[in-house]
Amino acid sequence: MAIVRCFGKPSLFITFTCNPKWDEIMRELFPHQTPNDRPDLVCRVFRQKLKCLKKDLLYYHVLGKVIAYIDVIEFQKRGLPHCHMCLILDKSHRLPTADTYDDVVCSEIPNKITEPKLFQIISNFNTHGQCGITFPNSPCMIDGKCSKKYPKSFVDTSSIDKYGYPLYRRRNDGVTFQKKLNGFIFNNRWIIPYNKHLSKKYNAHINVEICSSVQSIKYLYKYCYKGHDRTTASVSINNVDETSQFIDARYISAIESLWRTLDFEMQDHSPAVYRLDLHLPNQHIILFQSNTDINNILTKNPGTKLTEWFKINQLDTDARHYIYADFVRYYVWKPLSKQWLKRKRGGNKVIGRIRTVSPKEGEVFYLRLLLNYVTGPTCFEDLHSFNGIISNTFKDACIRRGLLSDDAEWNHCLEEGLSFKMPYQLRQLFSVILLHCEPRDPLGLWNSFKFYLCEDFSKKISPEPDNQSRITLSPKISRYATSIKF
Structure with a gap:
């Protein structure tokens, strides 16, 4: 969320799911093998495809110039890996109105004659499964309704609903297709939004959604970081059903276990978000070995990012022009020597973030408030002082500075x-x-x-x-x- 506060709301939300029938996987299988038998192969191929997709999005700007992004890897219950991505586009490349949505996102069945390859891909990967009254046992059904709100309504032009979510163009043009497995007939109401170029190139499920309102931001980030699938399992011992004994268990598929064993990245974001220390005087955390002499620890008293920020403000007049959160753009923290040094490059690729503090934490909350406004303090006492008057608490200092004069x-x-x-x-x-x-x-x-x-x-x-x-x-x-x- 620090990225959102700095660069604005996400512009695009993309989900990229592995296709176990990619040619790169199928041609490497031994006779009588299936992709399920080679989780190592599925992991490696998906990772390379994901790298290629990110290169298209971040460097070739196929959907617009990206200035910030996050991505998270997850695994389906059946094991296939997929990636959720939130992209923030440059202002000149954003989609300001619903009229421009159709340039990036499509929610209609491709023409089977003029675009046969795209038609095959969309019909295989970008259709929502059958649900509704006739399919009440579908996984997406909750309280008799589809949790994903399928089938969608037919609309002639793209627009935005009252909650700030996009409504993509789905014309009632009579185009349908039927799947051989169960004979269900699909039309535009069942199509998951996609981008034609990306779907055709990667031959996989790629869902592209437009973030049209700031109200949807936290739900998108919650979706990205919602965590892994979990299940509740009962325990039975000696043929006795211990109904009161339950464990909250995690299901880990073979592909996920291989992904972690190979030490592949689970998430990525840019720019880097740098968490800054926040603590009251002499209340910072110190890590040490159990056999270390406590007197040596107290004598050395290693500095923190906050206390060292005070020190460099004493020595460097240039450092006094920035508040604590902006300081990381111009100085870099050296963890071994425990000191701040001037940056030579890369200041535009890092964001400072002071941890969130609840008002009920008292003085820590008011200290954070002061750090967000006061530039160049050289010690905690400087934060207490204002116009020559020294306050006893950080709350009083906030009041004297007028930070709490109203609501x-x-x-x-x-x-x-x-x-x-x-x-x-x-x-x-x-x-x-x-x-x-x-x-x-x-x-x-x-x-x-x-x-x-x-x-x-x-x-x-x-x-x-x-x-x-x-x-x-x-x-x-x-x-x-x-x-x-x-």
Whole structure:
């Protein structure tokens, strides 16, 4: 999310899935072997294909000039690897309106006569499986409805729905095809969005989606980093069904185990995100061996990124022009010598990030607030001082600097949370602010963020957002705060 705060919302979301019938895999199999028998081969071929795809996207800019990206490797239950990618395009290459979506994404069946190869690829890899009333046992069915909202509606032009998600062009042109396996007839309503060039070149499932609204960002990143598939398994001992004994288990396929054994990367992103230390005076973490003399450790007292930042501000006047988070663009941290040195190159390929702190953590929260505004302090005492007056706490220092004179900081705190916190986490944060931070206008704070506090409900049920969020917040407010008037 630090990348999003620096470069803006993602422009494209891409899913690339391995095709076990690629020629590079099939021609290397021994007689009577299948791709399932050679997980090492599947891993190596997919990795090379993924490298080629990233080269097309990041260096040849086939979908536009990419200025930042993230990608994550995952594995299906049947074992096939796939990659989720979020791309942030340069402003000059972004798709500003729905009218331009059709230049990159297609959601219609290709012409079988003029594009036979593409037709074969899309019909094999980019169709959603049968679901709906006639297929209630389909994996995507939840409470009698398709969780992916298939089949889609026919639309003549691409547009954006009220939740900020794109609606791609799916014309009712009468084009259909039938799969031999079960005879189901597919039309444009069942096609998964794709890019013609990428699908034709890589002969695999490549889903290309456009990120049209900032509201969808955190859901995309949550999807990318949702973690591995897990299952609940019961344990039976001596023919006795121990129903109360369960284990939360992870399923690891042969391909995933080979991928990890070969030490292939599980995720990648650019630019690099540099996490900066944050701690109160003399409360930083020190790592040492169990047999080390504690007196030697206390004597050496190795510096942290924060304390060494104070030191270089004392020695280098140029360093005093930057706040803590921007400092990494101009200086590089040397972990062995525990010191900052001036950068010679690469400052545009790194982003500084101070870890997120809850307001209920007290002084650490106010220290983080000061570090986001004050440039060039040479010690913790400089953060306490303002206009010749030394405050006893970081909170008092924030008040003297006018950072807490109104509810602006709590607005900023919630706005920062919007980029990466889910709605239930925002509700918890809002409750913490009511309890610990004493906002001057809690009702105004509520009115500013009530849509985002109940955003998850708006997709499931549709009462008035104001009323629904009150219901959800009531237990939190009764737990954390004494009273609040709506």
